[in-house]
Amino acid sequence: MEDEMITKKRMIFRASIELKIVKTISEKLKQDGLRLINQIEKEISRANKEMAILQQSDQNNGLSVEEATAQVAMWRSLMKIFQLKLQMSEREGKNGM
The missing domain is CATH 1.20.5 (Single alpha-helices involved in coiled-coils or other helix-helix interfaces)
Incomplete structure (x- = not known):
């Protein structure tokens, strides 16, 4: 009976550690996802600015x-x-x- 209790406590302890690891990995993935979204938004902004420059130069100097x-x-x-x-x-x- 006591051995079963110790085994269950170990299983609970191990499960809590695994849960913490999974939560940490999940949080890291969320942060990486946000960084990726920010990077994509910056690239879109840069491309839009470049397009505006090209359109303006096309209008200004007939290129x-x-x-x-x-x-x-x-x-x-x-x-x-x-x-x-x-x-x-x-x-x-x-x-x-």
């Missing part, structure tokens, strides 16, 4: 959509180059000190 897209891609590439150069100079500055 075709293809030309405007190429121009935006060129500016992005230039920004990336300058960001990389800035990172390199910051690293060189840290290494030089």
